[in-house]
Amino acid sequence: MTATPPAGQKSGLALFFTVTFATTWAFWLTAIALGGSPMSFPTVIPYLLGGFGPVIGAIVIRARRARLRQSVPAHTVRLRLSTRLFWVPLLLVMAPATVLAGALLAHLLGDPAVSLTAGQSLIATMGGPVPFVVSMLVAGPLAEEPGWRGTAYPRLRASLNRVQASLVLGAVWAIWHLPLFFISGTVQSNFGLISWSGLLFTLSVIPMALLTGYAYERAGVVASIAVHFGVNATMALLGVSSPLTQALILAVQSIVVIALLAWQRDSRAEPRVHTAPPLHQAIK
Template sequence: MTIAPPVRQRSGLALFFAVTFTWTWAFWLVAISLGGPAMTSPTVIPYLLGGFGPVIGAIVVRVRRARRRQPAPAHTVGIRPSMRLFWVPPLLVLASATVLAAALLAQLVGGPMVSLAPGRDLIATVGGPVPFLVSMLIAGPLAEEPGWRGTAYPRLRASMSRLQAGLLLGVVWAVWHLPLFFVNGTVQADLGLFSWSGLLFSLSVIPMALLTGYAYESAGVVAAIAVHFGVNATMALLGVGSPVTQAFIVAVQMLVVLTLLALRRTPRTDQPARTDQVVTGPSHQISRSRG
């Protein structure tokens, strides 16, 4: 299968960003204008719908690619062979461990004590462990990863290294979240945009983008979803909000992901795709179902 030339991949990327930001920000601006708490009617409807912008963007790009019969981007990662899925549990544990390790380090330097009390209160508020897990899985991981990692990331990798693609996508991802700082009742609004907590939240999106990008290249979108879920769920269970803890999360995750990227980096696999390259062997793991 011939790899789509960079110009087509950039076209798909522009379409994805346009659809994603238009969909998300339009709904979130409606939520802001309504003024009510995010999880109360009627604000909850545009608030929740806005979060699905990346998935909508991914669907639009895939439909256009299918109609034009275009090949998948060079760095698209499917879930075959099934052996790839063995990476998912370790990556999920690693993602959660970065948050827990950061919380423990913050406690050692005088930050908040590590406690599951906030998590127990949150679980009781949402109606139990199952609703908590479902909400943590849908709001963020499932609503975003097919777009950010499954669609945008492979197209960025057409002309960038893993590090460059992750950093750029992290900045875009952070900007995408900005309207949430003005939606009452969201985590971001509680932190405050012009505060250390708000600044660190936006900064933390960058190592998260690198970590989920690493997971995507390991086992596809499923692994990216697992990493996203692991970080979000662990932060919610620990009630992370302190700037000290957030700063340690940024530092720990950046250290972990840079180490992982350094260990994986090779001249052959970390370079942008050649425009004249033809994929013929199974080692490339190109799948038409993703990208």
């Protein structure tokens, strides 16, 4: 008989998604109503706060788990310095490499050459390299990964294998981003929801969910943060906007994650099975 996730674990997942979406969309819908640039007052306040919906959801779930004295989900991955930490820099290099490879392939097929001009302008606008790195780290990786990978992913893994869990989470993650298409001045708004760039941005969340899910299983939330940061920062530095470049980055990331998943066997893909104890133990 296969094991089923405890009711508390299921309700915890539902509560996480409810809090995350309610928090994020309430703030982002407020930003839409206020109008103006997402970096202008007062729109900037709900715009920035909305990005923290997943981490707020994670805090609520952890507080609930502590109150109910529930155990840590079975598929939670903890960072072990002795065996896992070395994966973080490797993944941090791999993530930007997928973006750069896609951009170089796009150039070979006719897109403009890879340039850091847009990135240099962005860094100058933000006040220098340090503010750029901090903003790229906080807005996205730190605001989201403790929720998506650190909280939702292990609970999904209770009943799904790693590919299924990442695909489900990727679809949810893509829907979560939708209000950004209606906040004037965001990258998503500049793409447009009904456009090739908008469609490719939405689709690109799926391989990103697989990559960050793989990273999480390798070395926990720190690794998924590294992958998320690496991709976001490189996309910003290269000023990626061409549909061809977007499509090739998506393709490269898909190939890379397929290779990684094929290389590392999913030892926890099968549902756990409870078996009866031997007779001599049962009668003790």
